[in-house]
Amino acid sequence: MRRRHMAGLSAAAAAVLLAGVPMVAHAGSAPVAELRASGPDPVFLANLDDDAGACRARSRTIAAAAVDREAAADERFQAAKEELEQEPDKDQAERAYLALRRSHRVELNQADRELAACHDAADTTVNGPADELDLTRLRIGAWPDAPADATATLVTTGRVRLFVKRSGWQVASTVSAAELRRGAELGLEGTDVVRDRAVWDGRATVTLRVTAGGRTTSSVVRLREAPVITQLNTQKLQRVLTSDATDDSGRQWRAATAAVLPEGVPLDRIDTGGDDWMQDLFEPAYQVMPGPNGKPHGLRVLVPTVNDLHRQAARITYTRLRGPGVAVVHVPGVPAEGLDDMNTYDSMGNVETMPPTPGHPHGTIVVGNTPSRELLTFFRSQGAQDVVTVDTGWLTIGHVDEFIQFLPSARGWRAIVADPAAGLRLLDKASGAQKLHGGLPTLEWPYDERIDQRTVAEFRADEQFVDTNRTAAARIAANVAELGLTEDRIVRVPMLFTARSLDWAIEKTAAEQLPAGPDRDQALADLNAMRQAVAETPNVINGLVVNAGRYVAPKPYGPRVNGRDVFADATTAALTRIGHQVRFVDDLISAHVSEGEIHCSTNTFRAYP
Incomplete structure (x- = not known):
């Protein structure tokens, strides 16, 4: 058988993240409620593991079903390639062949995309105590004097999801006057890793906007995703x-x-x-x-x-290894002009x-x-x-x-x-x-x-x-x-x-x-x-x-x-x-x-x- 043919999170930042330092920026009048992070450099995880064990059985079904489908796709690709080899215009044939390779790769990676789509951040549920540990905690400080007409909204930017802890963790974009009075705990998870800094650099914000008595104030926490x-x-x-x-x-x-x-x-x-x-x-x-x-x-x-030589075998990462505390990230390769896919x-x-x-x-x-x-x-x-x-x-x-x-x-x-x-x-x-x-x-x-x-x-x-x-x-x-x-x-x-x-x-x-x-x-x-x-x-x-x-x-x-x-x-x-x-x-x-x-x-x- 042929063989297989800017700094990150510092220790200092990690040590102070739970030190209770407020990370707030205010707009409007003097603040009446504050959103706090637990340190000066709050970090969050891409919550892509499977703490509840919900993905493994489904992953095995997806991987098994892909084998015959990908074999048929390979046959179609080979037939199309042979047709292009007969094309008299070699420049046009090369362009068509590159497009063919790219579409073929998308087809072959269909199962990988489906496998990677199952993880803890794919739903709006906190899947038990282990999943709860994967959340970065924020807190809305108690405002005991919040009036009955007080309303609050939570707005996020970046590839994140925000939960509010009530009887359990709930995805929420609003906070009630009662929650403002006693304070509220928030949990934030990343929904993807950083893949290309030109598209998303891992930064996220959570903004709390509070309106009461005709006045609106806001506080903002800025976070970044932990690097892989x-x-x-x-x-x-x-x-x-x-x-x-x-x-x-x-x-x-x-x-x-x-x-x-x-x-x-x-x-x-x-x-x-x-x-x-x-x-x-x-x-x-x-x-x-x-x-x-x-x-x-x-x-x-x-x-x-x-x-291509290892793609199907590599799916053991989804079917055997992903689970509590173990995430899998699919990074697709796109065929490029002048590069041989079979390297x-x-x-x-x-x-x-x-x-x-x-x-x-x-x-x-x-x-x-x-x-x-x-x-x-x-x-x-x-x-x-x-x-x-x-x-x-x-x-x-x-x-x-x-x-x-x-x-x-x-x-x-x-x-x-x-x-x-x-x-x-x-x-x-x-x-x-x-x-x-x-x-x-x-x-x-x-x-x-x-x-x-x-x-x-x-x-x-x-x-x-x-x-x-x-x-x-x-x-x-x-x-x-x-x-x-x-x-x-x-x-x-x-x-x-x-x-x-x-x-x-x-x-x-x-x-x-x-x-x-x-x-x-x-x-x-x-x-x-x-x-x-x-x-x-x-x-x-x-x-x-x-x-x-x-x-x-x-x-x-x-x-x-x-x-x-x-x-x-x-x-x-x-x-x-x-x-x-x-x-x-x-x-x-x-x-x-x-x-x-x-x-x-x-x-x-x-x-x-």
Whole structure:
């Protein structure tokens, strides 16, 4: 199976939000009633979780019904595309094809829109005590002398809903004279996240207008929505998610991984319909605001991919993961001129977060190449994290998690970075006559062909292999510089890349089936010119960061010197220097041969502030 092809809420603001500071602006005569917020910088959440558990059953029905409908839509799209390929006017055909791609994407995302429409803020009800905690509290101060003719209205701006607490929480736009006399408690929820600051920047207002004795006064509270912030590997691990493996190799490494997780951290196996790449299905994030007693209160926010290769599997975010305290946000991608929809850059394994650096208290989002404009706009519009795009076009899959990973350390955090140059140097320690991949199990077809079983000497003599690693080293160095990483932050780990990807294997088969002649010669030359890279040695960068200095890495199957795997020893030595113990697990057959590894096959929930 082919693998997956401006500051935010500060701690100070959170601490004072419930301090009872009035946030009022008055108009008209001297105020007779005041609207108060609980602090100088009131924040609210987009209340998109499902505290009452009302959405899950409906979501499963929607997702199941979409499968056949989307298959039929794909057939219609392919037929229309083939018709356009016969169009003599190529410019007109290109314009028509772009319109076709866009309408097709809207059709494919119909289920995602329906799934995302079910959440706590979709109705006018406060769904129990847990949902009540998701409201930002405001208060109308008591006005004991309010006359009987006093009337009051509440007006909001922004994507919010306002409740008044009576016998229960009720949506209301008016307040009675009796409520003015005794005061009233209000609760505000956001009805959507910020998606594009040019459309809505997350700001909202609540205005109280009071009329009594022929005079009207008003007070205004200004609020802002908490940004959606992507989680960090430095945050405490709470839950590991993976697909439900169907092969012995997958079950074995999952069991080995579960054995090293801290007590109370489950490894949950979820049926993804055969999609092994849990990391690509969604990006975990969160929103947080001050809650009762000044303690932070937040929601976990999952951002599923809409990439065509993972779209249906990503709907587990709605059918299995959304619930109390867990929201899901649909960010549609719109096909753009000049961009191939079949790239995998919208897969969430291509979204990583570098931990905090000076001026970036919530970290920096790192993405590879050209994700959809809508996804980048969404992350940038939160205003809490910068987004840096690095070059991943030199990789066949093209994901950030193939060459860099961020780990906690005693001195904050470190970036472990793939080092192909060091990988080539390690080969000098091994006998040229031995196979590069030492200690391999007995391999049956097709794995005996997918694992390159040439000797170390043959790899060294292969110009394409050596040049692929030199190219990879140069691109990685440029990306590290783009991220502003200094040497004291970097831990380099030897590994090797190859151009002999699944794409290469397909092209090789096609070339060899051509009759002898110029076409065959050109196809073989093109094959040898390929330099896009995938991991040759199972990619130890692509592992799972666990608490307490533990790291789960793919067993690298490198050459052996004195009976020891030189790549495994080099990885252990590098990570030991930053206080991490490495547990190697064997994902050779279940993940590596399909151009993924442990990180690709897992996702995590981590504690947020």
